[in-house]
Amino acid sequence: MGKDTMESVKKLFTTQSSKVDTNRGEAYYADLYNSCRKRLDELKALPPINNKLDLQAALFDEGIDRRDFLKWASATTAMLMLPASFTPLVADAVQVMNRIPVIWIELSDCAGNSEALLRSDGPKIDEIVLDIISLEFHETLQAAAGHQAEKQLEDAIATFKGKYILFVEGAVPLGMDGQYGTIGAKAETFKDHLIRLSSDAAAVIAVGSCATFGGIPAAAPNPTGAVGVMNVVSGKPIINIPACPANPANMVGVVLHYVLTGKLPELDSLLRPKFAFGYRIHDNCERRAHFDAGEYVEEWGDSGAKNNFCLYKMGCKGPMTFNNCSLIRYNEAVNWPVGVGRGCIGCSEPDFWDKYAYERPMANANIKAPSGGVEKTADEFGLVLLTATGIGIGIHAVASAIAGKKNSEKDAE
Amino acid sequence: MKQECYKKVERMTASMRIIHWANAIFMIVAIVTGLYIGEPYYQTLIAGPAVHKYVMAWNRLGHFIAAVIFDVTSIIVVYLYFFSRFEKSYKKLIPSADNLHEFAEVFLNLITLNRKKSFDSSHSDSFNTVYFTIFHLLLIFMLFTGLQLYVHGLESGLSSIGSWWPWMLHFATDWTIPATGGNLMTVRIAHHVTMWLIIAWIVFHIYYQIWRTIFWQEGDLAIVVGGSKFAKEQK
Ligand code: SF4
Numbered sequence: 130m131g132k133d134t135m136e137s138v139k140k141l142f143t144t145q146s147s148k149v150d151t152n153r154g155e156a157y158y159a160d161l162y163n164s165c166r167k168r169l170d171e172l173k174a175l176p177p178i179n180n181k182l183d184l185q186a187a188l189f190d191e192g193i194d195r196r197d198f199l200k201w202a203s204a205t206t207a208m209l210m211l212p213a214s215f216t217p218l219v220a221d222a223v224q225v226m227n228r229i230p231v232i233w234i235e236l237s238d239c240a241g242n243s244e245a246l247l248r249s250d251g252p253k254i255d256e257i258v259l260d261i262i263s264l265e266f267h268e269t270l271q272a273a274a275g276h277q278a279e280k281q282l283e284d285a286i287a288t289f290k291g292k293y294i295l296f297v298e299g300a301v302p303l304g305m306d307g308q309y310g311t312i313g314a315k316a317e318t319f320k321d322h323l324i325r326l327s328s329d330a331a332a333v334i335a336v337g338s339c340a341t342f343g344g345i346p347a348a349a350p351n352p353t354g355a356v357g358v359m360n361v362v363s364g365k366p367i368i369n370i371p372a373c374p375a376n377p378a379n380m381v382g383v384v385l386h387y388v389l390t391g392k393l394p395e396l397d398s399l400l401r402p403k404f405a406f407g408y409r410i411h412d413n414c415e416r417r418a419h420f421d422a423g424e425y426v427e428e429w430g431d432s433g434a435k436n437n438f439c440l441y442k443m444g445c446k447g448p449m450t451f452n453n454c455s456l457i458r459y460n461e462a463v464n465w466p467v468g469v470g471r472g473c474i475g476c477s478e479p480d481f482w483d484k485y486a487y488e489r490p491m492a493n494a495n496i497k498a499p500s501g502g503v504e505k506t507a508d509e510f511g512l513v514l515l516t517a518t519g520i521g522i523g524i525h526a527v528a529s530a531i532a533g534k535k536n537s538e539k540d541a542e
Numbered sequence: 543m544k545q546e547c548y549k550k551v552e553r554m555t556a557s558m559r560i561i562h563w564a565n566a567i568f569m570i571v572a573i574v575t576g577l578y579i580g581e582p583y584y585q586t587l588i589a590g591p592a593v594h595k596y597v598m599a600w601n602r603l604g605h606f607i608a609a610v611i612f613d614v615t616s617i618i619v620v621y622l623y624f625f626s627r628f629e630k631s632y633k634k635l636i637p638s639a640d641n642l643h644e645f646a647e648v649f650l651n652l653i654t655l656n657r658k659k660s661f662d663s664s665h666s667d668s669f670n671t672v673y674f675t676i677f678h679l680l681l682i683f684m685l686f687t688g689l690q691l692y693v694h695g696l697e698s699g700l701s702s703i704g705s706w707w708p709w710m711l712h713f714a715t716d717w718t719i720p721a722t723g724g725n726l727m728t729v730r731i732a733h734h735v736t737m738w739l740i741i742a743w744i745v746f747h748i749y750y751q752i753w754r755t756i757f758w759q760e761g762d763l764a765i766v767v768g769g770s771k772f773a774k775e776q777k
């Protein structure tokens with residue numbers, strides 16, 4: 130057995146489950162509390178990097194008072210699966226988030242994750258908190274362009290070597306030597322760009338389904354050979370925050386966790402933070418009672434839809450999707466896809482565009498045959514198989530009957 | 543007409559027959575409920591709020607009960623493969639010259655429409671044994687993929703019978719994710735497609751046993767009812 134085969138067999142049997150350990154005992158949390166306190170005090174002593182934005186003032190300008198802020202802090206503490214006693218630490222950590230430099234790059238993407246941060250109906254606490262991170266470079270948001278922008282990037286890398294967090298949005302095209310996506314005057318391919326920037330980063334955070342698993346650019350037939358960040362970068366801590374778009378609350382959660390503890394949150398086998406992707410949509414869905422009762426929306430706008438019945442028959446993929454949007458929702462808990470009456474399309478799972486997003490139950494979906502080309506629904510495939518069996522049996526039975534008759538005629542003679 | 547004399551041969555014990563019929567009944571239960579779980583094909587027409595009806599939940603319960611019964615019968619069948627009172631099935635699976643020859647002969651008997659029948663039909667032949675083994679392999683695949691789908695709902699790592707259960711399910715079935723193609727949906731697709739393979743298997747199985755009974759004239763169908771058949775005496 131070759132080494133590669135051995136490795137893959139080993140991997141097969143050691144795949145981590147997504148089990149979430151939410152209670153690690155008093156001693157563990159007491160220790161963690163002290164180390165977090167120490168780290169925050171150290172960070173506080175440092176000057177803010179570039180971003181002098183005063184969080185309190187910014188919140189006040191948006192009409193958010195201290196009480197709202199503390200409510201947010203306790204909700205975020207709970208989301209990170211820390212005990213309530215950590216709430217003041219979380220509130221403190223937010224104030225020093227501008228001590229951590231962030232570089233944000235975009236590859237094969239639609240800037241949807243950046244949009245998710247910017248285009249909420251009015252900036253809510255999650256978005257304001259992301260305003261105070263020290264964003265050293267962001268192609269879409271910065272004023273600089275052309276050579277100026279490149280210079281800014283070089284400066285940021287040089288100044289914060291080994292300290293910055295690299296946010297990556299978008300898939301990495303590997304086809305044709307990576308020539309499907311290049312950046313800058315020197316036409317550096319996305320792949321080289323990503324490898325160069327990640328080699329000096331403290332950690333790489335892939336946001337959105339494209340950066341994590343290839344997403345829509347990697348959908349069949351994947352003409353550009355797109356893959357996610359974790360297939361390109363190695364030797365660096367990588368965190369995946371999938372979903373389309375990634376929920377700003379989860380981005381804040383990961384950065385906060387890093388600021389607070391100096392460590393990355395616990396990850397599952399797909400490198401997703403367990404605090405966000407440890408639970409299944411379906412188990413926290415408000416329509417779940419209708420699922421168990423067998424009450425489904427049969428077509429858009431029918432009386433089931435008006436009664437908020439379960440969307441399973443309209444293709445909801447909540448039962449196979451791990452994400453926390455059914456808990457924390459989007460836009461500061463205003464609503465989420467199932468809440469507005471359309472099914473989950475499994476946007477936070479690998480291969481979601483081909484395997485989840487067909488908006489009908491799997492039994493009805495066009496699934497690519499392993500040979501490629503021909504698409505058949507699973508049930509059509511089954512019926513073809515059964516028909517073939519039936520025809521075979523029919524022919525055999527008739528032939529046997531005729532042959533049997535001849536034999537007995539022969540016997541009778 | 544030739545004079546033929548028959549001898550009675552024991553083929554299945556009572557417990558083997560019970561397993562066979564338990565499998566048959568629960569396979570129907572599993573298919574009927576499984577198709578509903580895959581895509582609910584009838585509507586719940588009970589008026590009143592959702593708290594009073596559990597149509598999907600009952601279907602899932604029935605499906606899981608069937609699965610547990612298959613778990614148990616599978617273990618017994620694996621045991622019988624090696625320690626059965628009759629022909630120990632594993633012996634018929636070894637690709638020895640004898641077995642290959644017998645396999646070919648039985649297959650020829652089927653496709654020559656019983657013109658040629660030159661093998662001992664009093665015992666379980668290797669063609670049928672291979673065919674049954676395919677069924678058991680399909681069933682085992684269903685068990686692993688099904689338990690993987692089931693454990694998605696135990697993501698907290700807890701269950702009513704303790705945390706060892708989800709742990710064990712993950713340990714035993716997580717390999718089905720990479721093995722079927724890399725995500726939770728491919729496990730589900732594989733589980734669904736395998737159901738169709740099993741249905742096709744059943745259709746041919748029933749046909750073949752009836753065919754044997756009619757053309758071999760040895761009462762093969764009686765094996766699964768009374769436990770024995772009659773084999774023509776080789777003179
Ligand atoms: S709407 Fe979707 S997530 Fe909610 S209960 Fe139905 S199938 Fe599950």
Ligand code: SF4
Pocket residue numbers: 372373410450452454455465466467472473474475476477
């Ligand atoms: S409901 Fe499903 S598709 Fe929609 S955002 Fe959540 S995980 Fe993505």
